[in-house]
Amino acid sequence: xxxxxxxxxxxxxxxxxxxxxxxxxxxxxxxxxxxxxxxxxxxxxxxxxxxxxxxxxxxxxxxxxxxxxxxxxxxxxxxxxxxxxxxxxxxxxxxxxxxxxxxxxxxxxxxxxxxxxxxxxxxxxxxxxxxxxxxxxxxxxxxxxxxxxxxxxxxxxxxxxxxxxxxxxxxxxxxxxxxxxxxxxxxxxxxxxxxxxxxxxxxxxxxxxxxxxxxxxxxxxxxxxxxxxxxxxxxxxxxxxxxxxxxxxxxxxxxxxxxxxxxxxxxxxxxxxxxxxxxxxxxxxxxxxxxxxxxxxxxxxxxxxxxxxxxxxxxxxxxxxxxxxxxxxxxxxxxxxxxxxxxxxxxxxxxxxxxxxxxxxxxxxxxxxxxxxxxxxxxxxxxxx
Amino acid sequence: xxxxxxxxxxxxxxxxxxxxxxxxxxxxxxxxxxxxxxxxxxxxxxxxxxxxxxxxxxxxxxxxxxxxxxxxxxxxxxxxxxxxxxxxxxxxxxxxxxxxxxxxxxxxxxxxxxxxxxxxxxxxxxxxxxxxxxxxxxxxxxxxxxxxxxxxxxxxxxxxxxxxxxxxxxxxxxxxxxxxxxxxxxxxx
Numbered sequence: 001x002x003x004x005x006x007x008x009x010x011x012x013x014x015x016x017x018x019x020x021x022x023x024x025x026x027x028x029x030x031x032x033x034x035x036x037x038x039x040x041x042x043x044x045x046x047x048x049x050x051x052x053x054x055x056x057x058x059x060x061x062x063x064x065x066x067x068x069x070x071x072x073x074x075x076x077x078x079x080x081x082x083x084x085x086x087x088x089x090x091x092x093x094x095x096x097x098x099x100x101x102x103x104x105x106x107x108x109x110x111x112x113x114x115x116x117x118x119x120x121x122x123x124x125x126x127x128x129x130x131x132x133x134x135x136x137x138x139x140x141x142x143x144x145x146x147x148x149x150x151x152x153x154x155x156x157x158x159x160x161x162x163x164x165x166x167x168x169x170x171x172x173x174x175x176x177x178x179x180x181x182x183x184x185x186x187x188x189x190x191x192x193x194x195x196x197x198x199x200x201x202x203x204x205x206x207x208x209x210x211x212x213x214x215x216x217x218x219x220x221x222x223x224x225x226x227x228x229x230x231x232x233x234x235x236x237x238x239x240x241x242x243x244x245x246x247x248x249x250x251x252x253x254x255x256x257x258x259x260x261x262x263x264x265x266x267x268x269x270x271x272x273x274x275x276x277x278x279x280x281x282x283x284x285x286x287x288x289x290x291x292x293x294x295x296x297x298x299x300x301x302x303x304x305x306x307x308x309x310x311x312x313x314x315x316x317x318x319x320x321x322x323x324x325x326x327x328x329x330x331x332x333x334x335x336x337x338x339x340x341x342x343x344x345x346x347x348x349x350x351x352x353x354x355x356x357x358x359x360x361x362x363x364x365x366x367x368x369x370x371x372x373x374x375x376x377x378x379x380x381x382x383x384x385x
Numbered sequence: 386x387x388x389x390x391x392x393x394x395x396x397x398x399x400x401x402x403x404x405x406x407x408x409x410x411x412x413x414x415x416x417x418x419x420x421x422x423x424x425x426x427x428x429x430x431x432x433x434x435x436x437x438x439x440x441x442x443x444x445x446x447x448x449x450x451x452x453x454x455x456x457x458x459x460x461x462x463x464x465x466x467x468x469x470x471x472x473x474x475x476x477x478x479x480x481x482x483x484x485x486x487x488x489x490x491x492x493x494x495x496x497x498x499x500x501x502x503x504x505x506x507x508x509x510x511x512x513x514x515x516x517x518x519x520x521x522x523x524x525x526x527x528x529x530x531x532x533x534x535x536x537x538x539x540x541x542x543x544x545x546x547x548x549x550x551x552x553x554x555x556x557x558x559x560x561x562x563x564x565x566x567x568x569x570x571x572x573x574x
Contacts, residue, residue: 036474045472046463050424053462054479056455057431081463081497084521087430087454121499126518128454 031093035067038115040078043071048098048117049083058089065093070100070137074115079140082121086128092159096129100136106166107326107350108195108339110297116140123150133161139178141169141199149176151199154189163192164325164338168297169199172225177201181214189214192318193325193338195299197222201251202243205231216241217314218321220299220337222291227251228266237261240311242337243268244289263312265290265336284310290337300339300349308341309333326350420467421493422544423483424475427531430455449568453518459525461496481534483526484546496524500559520559530555 036051037043045051051068059065090096100106104115116138117124124139139151151167154160160181167178178196181189181204189205191214196202202221205213213235221228221243228243229236230251238261243249249268261273265284273279290305292298301308311334314321323329324340326349335341342349456462462480465471471482485493500520534545547555 037472039472041470043472044474046465046470046475050462050472050475050480053426053456054474084454086521087451087456128450 032062032064033067034064035069038068038070039072040074041072046078047080047083049080052083052085056087059094059096060089060091063094065095065097067097067099070098070104070115071102073103074113076112076118079116079118081117082119082124082126083117084126084128085132086126088129090129090131092131095131095133097133097135098137099133100138105136106138106164106195108298108300108324109350110138110140110166110168111350114138118142120144122148123153123155125152127152127154127160130158131160134163134165135161136164137166139165139167141167141171141176141178143171143173145171145173147173147175149173150180151178151196152180154179154181159189161190161192162194163190163320164194164327166195166325167199168197172198172200174200174226177204177230180204180206182206190318191216191219192321193218193323195220195222195325195338196224197294197297197299199224200226201230202228202246203230203236205236215239215317217318218311218324218334218336218338220291220339221246222294222299228268239263240314240334240336242266242290242307244287244291244294263310263336265307265310282310282312284336299337301335301337301341303341305335305341307336309335311336419489420484420486421488421490422465422467422469422471423461423485423493423496424463424465424471425481425483425526425531425534426456426458426460426462426479427477427481427535428479429458445568449519453520456521457525459528459531460522461493461524461526464490464493464497466490477535477538481531481538482544483530483534483552484544485549485552486546487549488552496522496556498523500561502561502565519561519564522559524556524558526552527555527557 036045036055038045038048038051040046045054045068048068048070055066085096085098088096100115103113106114118140120143122143122145124141125134127134134152141149141151143149149169149171151169152160152162162179169176169178176199178199179191179194179202191203196219202219202224203214203216213231214237216229216236216238218240219242221241223245224243225247227248227250228241228246229238229249241264243264243266245267249264249266249271250273261271261276261279261283263282264271264280265287267287267289269286271280271283271285284306287306290301290307292300292302313330313332313334321330324335325338326340328340328342328349330340339349467484467486476482499518500523502519530545530547537543537545
């Protein structure tokens, strides 16, 4: 009997020792993940820059990952100025994510009531560190300088990911671009599901003879008078991407390697890749504009667009591309560009609040039962006088 | 007659006093025109660089980049209008908020400009290429102001208000020429 009890007790002790070891081991190996909120009101911070300054650290040493989560309602008065992410130490898992969610998140159409970085500084967001992920933001660059103006400047920062974001500029300074990667090292910088409009150039890889460079997948580029994509000496791969009303799809003097670029849709009459075989077999040239309403910044695909259903499935490369900029699932036949036409019965696209756009209805007389109703998903405005 | 005159005098005196007090209270409550609040870094950077290191050109350029990367105590992070609704963590120990009556947003926004070396072109590659953006901020407040703001917060939880003149006396512009001279001297050694 006593042996039986002793066996039980020994077994129990062994069990709990093993459990303790498992718990300690899992604790020791787990990266702590902390999230700080950025809100116009009621959050930890009101600006990304303040959060960046407060938590600037060696994440690798502290074995932690940070998320700066932007949420809630914003207005044009809340726009953030220039941001610099620099002076950190990160790796692939102990990294910094800046993400806008919910009503703050960018969609296929510019929305004044979503969070935006809007600045007159030369660079809207400077990223000087590896492994930074930027997701779901709006950037409106309005610096009045003559040249070299950037939306996001990956200035020495490598392996940066920019996704589900909307970049606009109305200054068109030459040699400027929405996203620039300078001095890339090992690992790719990724530009995924992004809309870029009214810039001289969309994406520039100034890689300084260091490869690899940038993956531009499922992006939408519109009205870029110089080029859509330009690379100095690094590689750039462009897939499933729309480039309309651009000076050229590629830079004029590329010294680059357009590794397996294909399935692109452009108004340009041709795309001549350099040192790239096979590339471009499925590109579509001299195409008509596939978008719903570019004048009002709406880059959803028109129903029946030629850019729909002709892309290539990139799930194997980046799992985050299985949804579009709105978070809508891509169906079996991927569309080209940042926006995926929803299948019949699917979730409708988000409707923006264009509060800043003036509505003028002149020369009419209204009364209580004769009126004009202006409806949106967010509000209904009844005009009775 | 004398009594009624005194009553009238007292009543007038009373209402004058009430009016003056009301104006004073309203003036203190109403946001003054052209007033801003500055979110200022109060802590030292976690990886403060003490001085330019001995070493190769690459070391020096790396140091320069680090110096640019880091924000430092006393540098102004964000400028907002008076009465701004700051976030829950936008205060000590990481930050202090300095109220600056009499300054406009346009005037105060210069304090968040970067220290840029405009003589450096944006074309990398040359051996002696200095980084164009030398520091994140061109200006910083003296330590005494940060210490005062932290002390006041510790005592009564309020933020420090300084006049424009006081602020101008306590804010310092980094010396680009001196920084460049040090770097160039090091590059040539």
